Amino acid sequence: xxxxSIKIAKQRHKTYVWLGVWExxxxxxxxxxxxxxxxxxxxxxKLGNDIQTDIMMKLELM
Numbered sequence: 001x002x003x004x005s006i007k008i009a010k011q012r013h014k015t016y017v018w019l020g021v022w023e024x025x026x027x028x029x030x031x032x033x034x035x036x037x038x039x040x041x042x043x044x045x046k047l048g049n050d051i052q053t054d055i056m057m058k059l060e061l062m
Contacts, residue, residue: 002035010061017061020054032057 009017020043021028037057044053 006059006061015061016058018056018058020056023053023055029055029057035059 006017018040019032019037021032023029023042037059039055040058041056042053043056044051046052
């Protein structure tokens with residue numbers, strides 16, 4: 001799925017793709033880092049009564 005998303009973005013002449021991953025999921029963060037994504041920000045949101053933080057990651061498409 002990740003490869004197909006990158007392929008479509010390139011076909012549409014996008015300069016990068018980005019995603020958000022929950023900070024409490026280090027395996028997912030490492031997975032995306034292995035695929036070239038880097039952290040560029042974070043985003044907090046409310047899930048029920050709990051404040052969650054997503055790590056925002058992007059992959060530059062050259």
